[in-house]
Amino acid sequence: MEKIKRTPNRLIHASSPYLLQHAYNPVDWFAWGEEALEKAKREDKLLIVSIGYSACHWCHVMERESFENEEVAHLMNRYFVSIKVDREERPDLDHLYMNAAMIVSQRGGWPLNAIALPDGKPVFAGTYFRKEQWMHILNHFARLYKENKEDLIEIAHRINKGIYQYDEAVLSGNTEHSFKTEDYKSAVNKTLQQIDFLEGGMDKSPKFPMPVIFKFLLQAAFLNKNDKAKKAVTITLTRMYQGGIFDQVGGGFARYSTDEHWLVPHFEKMLYDNAQLVSLYAEAWAFTKKPLYKHCINQTISFVERELKSNSGGYYSALDADSEGEEGKFYVWSYQEIESLLGKDFPWFCAYYGVEPYGNWEGKNILHVQAENDIGFANEWGFTPEEFAKKKEHCLNILLKAREKRIRPSLDHKILTGWNALLLRGYADAARYIKDEKYTRLAISLAEFLNTRAIHENKVKRLLHESKFFPGYLDDYAALSDGFLATYQLTGNEYWLLRAYDIVSWAVNDFFDAESGFFFFTPEYAEKLPNRLKELSDNVIPASNSMIAHLLYDLGCYWGNAEWIERAKKMLQHILNGASSQWPYHANWAMLLGKITHGNVQLIISGRNGQDAFNSFNSLYQPLILPGLVTHAESAIPSFKNRFTNEQETVFYICQGEQCGLPIYTANEALLQISNLIK
Numbered sequence: 001m002e003k004i005k006r007t008p009n010r011l012i013h014a015s016s017p018y019l020l021q022h023a024y025n026p027v028d029w030f031a032w033g034e035e036a037l038e039k040a041k042r043e044d045k046l047l048i049v050s051i052g053y054s055a056c057h058w059c060h061v062m063e064r065e066s067f068e069n070e071e072v073a074h075l076m077n078r079y080f081v082s083i084k085v086d087r088e089e090r091p092d093l094d095h096l097y098m099n100a101a102m103i104v105s106q107r108g109g110w111p112l113n114a115i116a117l118p119d120g121k122p123v124f125a126g127t128y129f130r131k132e133q134w135m136h137i138l139n140h141f142a143r144l145y146k147e148n149k150e151d152l153i154e155i156a157h158r159i160n161k162g163i164y165q166y167d168e169a170v171l172s173g174n175t176e177h178s179f180k181t182e183d184y185k186s187a188v189n190k191t192l193q194q195i196d197f198l199e200g201g202m203d204k205s206p207k208f209p210m211p212v213i214f215k216f217l218l219q220a221a222f223l224n225k226n227d228k229a230k231k232a233v234t235i236t237l238t239r240m241y242q243g244g245i246f247d248q249v250g251g252g253f254a255r256y257s258t259d260e261h262w263l264v265p266h267f268e269k270m271l272y273d274n275a276q277l278v279s280l281y282a283e284a285w286a287f288t289k290k291p292l293y294k295h296c297i298n299q300t301i302s303f304v305e306r307e308l309k310s311n312s313g314g315y316y317s318a319l320d321a322d323s324e325g326e327e328g329k330f331y332v333w334s335y336q337e338i339e340s341l342l343g344k345d346f347p348w349f350c351a352y353y354g355v356e357p358y359g360n361w362e363g364k365n366i367l368h369v370q371a372e373n374d375i376g377f378a379n380e381w382g383f384t385p386e387e388f389a390k391k392k393e394h395c396l397n398i399l400l401k402a403r404e405k406r407i408r409p410s411l412d413h414k415i416l417t418g419w420n421a422l423l424l425r426g427y428a429d430a431a432r433y434i435k436d437e438k439y440t441r442l443a444i445s446l447a448e449f450l451n452t453r454a455i456h457e458n459k460v461k462r463l464l465h466e467s468k469f470f471p472g473y474l475d476d477y478a479a480l481s482d483g484f485l486a487t488y489q490l491t492g493n494e495y496w497l498l499r500a501y502d503i504v505s506w507a508v509n510d511f512f513d514a515e516s517g518f519f520f521f522t523p524e525y526a527e528k529l530p531n532r533l534k535e536l537s538d539n540v541i542p543a544s545n546s547m548i549a550h551l552l553y554d555l556g557c558y559w560g561n562a563e564w565i566e567r568a569k570k571m572l573q574h575i576l577n578g579a580s581s582q583w584p585y586h587a588n589w590a591m592l593l594g595k596i597t598h599g600n601v602q603l604i605i606s607g608r609n610g611q612d613a614f615n616s617f618n619s620l621y622q623p624l625i626l627p628g629l630v631t632h633a634e635s636a637i638p639s640f641k642n643r644f645t646n647e648q649e650t651v652f653y654i655c656q657g658e659q660c661g662l663p664i665y666t667a668n669e670a671l672l673q674i675s676n677l678i679k
Contacts, residue, residue, distance in 0.1 A: 016086040017412045018054040022063065026073035029084045032093060040081040040118035046145050046152075047120065048082040051094055051112040054412040055255075055268035057321035058128045059111040065131045072135060079142035080115075087112070088317055088414060089466065091473055092522050095533050096163065101125035103162040115141050121156040121530045122163075163531050177573040181597045187583040187590040188220040192228055194584050196260065200236030202584065205260040209240060209253060211276035212542045216587040216594075218283055219623045223598050223678065230288075237284055241296045242369035247331060248353060249367065249399045252303030253277055254321075263368055264361050267328040267409075268321035271308055271419045272541055274300055278426030286433040286621035297430050301439065304423070307411075313449040314415035315423055323409040330409050332364035333399070341402055345395050348381045352392070416466055417454040417476040422541070424450065424483030428490040432618045440490065447487040447496060450480060461506055462523070474521050474535065477507040478547035485554065492614050492629030498636060501559065504551050517570050518545050536575070538588045545571065546588035553592060557600055557626055560638045560658070569596065595624060599656055601674050604628040604643050607650035613667060624678055 011023040014031055022029055030036035032049075040047050050067075052059035066072045076082050087094035087110065097114040100122035101107065107127060114125035115137070124141065145152055191213065196203040202210065214233050221230035240246060243262025245254050253273050254265030278300050285293040308316045323330045335357045339346045349355065353367040360366060371377035378388035424446045431439035454476070456462050463472030463480060481503040488496035510523035513534070521535045521544060535544045549568045556564035575589045583590055603625050605614050614629040628637070633644040645651050651663045652670040656677055664670045 011084060016054075016089050016414070017410065018052060018056075018059075018086040018088075019084050021054060021060075022067060022084050025063065025067045026070050026077075027067050027082050028073075028077045029082050032083050032085050032090060036081050036083050037118065037120065043081070045079065045081050045118065046123075046141060047114075047116040047118060048076060048080045049085060049093070049097055049114040049116055049120075049122075050082065051085040051087050051097060051114070052110045053087050053318065054410065055270065055318040055320045056110050057266050057268065057327045058109075060322055062111050062113075062128055062134075066129070066134050069131060072131060072138075075135060075138045075142075079138065079145075081118075086414075088412070088416060089470060091475070092526070092529060092533070095521060095535065096529055096531055097122055097125050099163045099533070100159055101127065103159055117153065117156050119530065121160050123152050123156045123159065160530055163533070177569050177576075179569075179572070179576075179593060179597050183576065184220075184590070184593050184597045185224065187586075187593060188217070188224065188226060188229060190583045191217065191587065191590070192232060195232045195236075197231065197235060199260055199262065200232075200239035201260075201262070206256050206258050207245075207260060207262060208256040208540055209245070209273055209277055210540060210584070210587075211273075211280040212538050212591075213584055213587045215280055215283065216591045218280075218287060218621075219591055219594050222287060222621060222623055223594055233284060234288065234290070237281060237293060237296075238290075241292060244361075244366035244368045246296070247303065248369070249331075249396055249403060250303055250307075251299035251301075252307070253300065263366060265328075265366075266321050267331055269303075269307075269319040271304070271315055271317050271416075272422055274304055274308075275419065275423035275426040276541070278304075278423075279429040282426070282429040282433045283621055283623075286619065294434060297434065301427070301430065301442075305442075310413070310415060312415070312453075313445060314453065315420050315446075317412040317414045317416055317419060319411055320409035323407050328361075328364075328366075330403065330406055332359075332361065332366055334364060335359065337402075338365070338399070341398050342395055345391060348391075349395055351381075352377060414466055415453075417450065417463055417472060418465070418479040420446065420450055420454075421476070421479035421483035425479070425486045428483070428486035432486075432490045433621070435615075435619055443487060443490060447484060450483065451499065454480060461502070462510070463503070463506070471523065471526060473523075474507065474511050474519050474544035474548065475541070477503055477511070478544045478551065481507075481551050481555075482547060485551070489618060489627055492611060492627075492631070494629075494631070494635060494637065497558065500551070501555050504548065504555055504564075507548060517567065517574065519548055537582070537585045539585065542588035546586070546592065550588070550592055550595075553595060554600070554626060557602060558628070558637055558639055568592065572596070591623075598624055598678050600624050600626055601677055602626045602628060602639060602653075602655040602660075603670065603674065604630060604640060604653040604655065605650065606630040606643050606645045606653075608646065608648050609650050613650045613652070616667065622674070625674065 006024045008023045009029050011019045011029045014020055085093050097112055098108050100114055101112060104124055105126050109127045111128055114122045116122045194203050201207040214236055217229040218233050220226045240262055245257045245262045245265045252269050255268050255270050255273055256266060258264045278297055281293045281297050310316055321327050335355060338355055342349055352371050354360060354370045355365045375385050378385050427439055427443035431443050454463055456464050463476050465472045465476050481500045484496045484500040511519040513520055518534045520532050522532060537543055538546055549571045552564040553568040572589060572592050575586055601624055610629055614627060617627055628640055630640045630643045643653055649665055653663060654661045654673050
């Protein structure tokens with residue numbers, strides 16, 4: 001449906017694609033900033049803070065139902081100052097009001113709609129509301145603010161206190177630590193209790209890809225030889241790849257599945273999901289050597305390169321769920337359309353991908369793999385496995401070319417440091433485990449882009465969240481340091497290891513809270529909000545504090561920095577004290593527990609052929625090894641001192657804690673000693 005032509009509101013000057021989507025609403029929208037806050041104080045009006053993102057289907061629905069409606073806009077304009085926020089540009093605001101929503105309604109998501117006092121303190125927050133609900137809420141709070149302002153101020157005080165306690169709840173107990181392998185096994189078992197062993201993923205719907213949970217279970221499968229953990233990972237990765245959440249035609253994963261079978265996604269594709277899933281599938285490939293996982297990596301990277309890469313070298317944030325005003329229209333197929341495109345291949349294609357005459361979703365078909373395995377299916381239809389693979393690729397290419405003629409979903413062109421850094425980790429892991437030079441080039445190119453564009457080097461070195469606009473948040477620092485660490489562990493180029501250390505050092509200076517022992521999400525020089533929060537619980541993206549804790553521990557091992565290692569352990573002990581009953585949402589913390597209880601091992605390699613040995617070790621799934629390559633005597637890494645040799649023979653040094661063994665001269669002996677050290 002074509003929108004009514006209106007005079008644009010002030011969002012027409014915004015840079016965010018999400019804000020620009022609302023630039024022709026009759027609502028008198030403001031972007032977050034002093035202009036809106038001053039107006040609210042001057043006119044003594046409540047704030048509406050409405051948060052979403054450009055690819056969000058339900059954000060579009062609420063816009064059509066409410067924000068484009070003149071009657072609703074009149075209410076909002078008369079009694080409120082209304083602010084639109086892109087949650088990807090301002091995750092600090094998103095965290096604040098999302099915590100309020102969890103306190104008020106125990107439910108989060110987007111669109112996120114909050115009502116707040118003129119100073120920004122929330123008095124109410126929820127997600128999607130139908131037009132009638134939204135108007136009722138607006139009238140209720142407008143009347144309450146006029147007649148019982150003091151009551152609202154008291155509500156705001158209680159919610160504000162709750163927001164603080166919401167993040168601080170895990171910060172209980174002392175920080176004296178004595179980590180035990182039993183603690184780790186308990187975390188594994190409590191996580192496994194919440195896994196769906198029939199369909200994969202968590203035992204509930206909707207189902208979100210939760211990469212960090214399955215990275216944790218993969219670690220447990222390796223460290224404890226836990227077959228149940230391995231099964232949880234393999235079922236999940238296989239079912240996700242076979243489902244409609246994976247774009248069978250063009251590659252790449254949607255944000256989540258609305259059902260327990262991974263069939264019907266909300267069709268938006270986010271960079272952060274695909275970045276982390278490349279990394280997870282790469283680790284799973286290294287551990288299991290299942291060809292399906294390698295194929296998934298190749299298809300996902302092809303999608304990212306084809307549809308999300310900018311001319312500048314960075315990667316865009318997301319593709320919309322909707323096109324032509326309909327969710328998923330770009331991705332679904334009619335029975336007749338596939339028949340006309342594929343001809344004689346149509347029967348087996350329908351059987352393989354679950355195509356039905358009347359559709360499997362709202363009259364259309366979402367392609368999903370029905371066959372348990374390709375070899376059995378090929379035999380059933382009289383094809384050799386090689387013939388079937390070629391036929392499948394041929395048919396999917398026909399559909400891809402046909403789909404390219406459709407009107408495409410809109411692209412969110414923001415280039416975010418943290419999400420690009422997650423992709424850097426994904427590309428580095430793919431290159432490292434698959435040993436594909438193309439992926440190595442992609443990883444190095446992205447590392448160089450981020451090193452140039454994300455770091456603001458003036459009198460004080462700091463990161464940018466988005467290269468042209470916002471200062472970096474803790475997740476930008478954590479993800480970029482980890483991405484540079486991954487680049488080092490791929491290439492052995494010491495520059496990237498030094499850069500990773502630099503970034504954590506900057507974060508320690510600007511984000512660390514000495515009182516709690518954790519890191520704030522915003523730097524000390526950032527805009528002051530009603531609450532300065534800490535991000536502690538892992539979600540689809542791991543918590544920035546858990547990422548920083550890993551880096552403090554790993555980089556502390558490379559540098560012999562006992563203060564950083566101790567800081568990471570104290571952070572973990574706090575989590576053990578306060579949040580151990582919710583391990584799936586502290587899975588990255590549990591992975592750190594695995595490192596500490598089983599013992600990180602440094603493997604330092606030198607010699608003229610050291611690069612070959614370094615590359616060979618890097619292709620193994622060894623989650624406790626911190627690889628090091630010493631190529632010159634003047635290394636700036638403390639643990640590499642006096643390890644350089646220019647001899648033809650490759651030399652291996654194995655260190656754990658402050659203890660290093662004698663030099664070893666064969667890779668097999670090095671692996672044997674490492675396996676003996678892991679508890």
